[in-house]
Amino acid sequence: MPPAVKDMVSAFRRFIGRNAMMAYLVMMAHRLVELRRVLKPTRRIYCFKPRRGRN
Secondary structure, three states, rough: OOHHHHHHHHHHHOOOOOOHHHHHHHHHHHHHHHHHOOOOOOOOOOOOOOOOOOO
């Protein structure tokens, strides 16, 4: 994971603690980093998040 993403995840962990939302954010961070790596520069990524933070 890129250093900037690691810093962001660490900041989120300090802010919201360890809980289900933190797990969701870490999972999405990994997915978004991988999507950015494999998509063309003209890419678009659309993310949907359920209102209650559940999958």
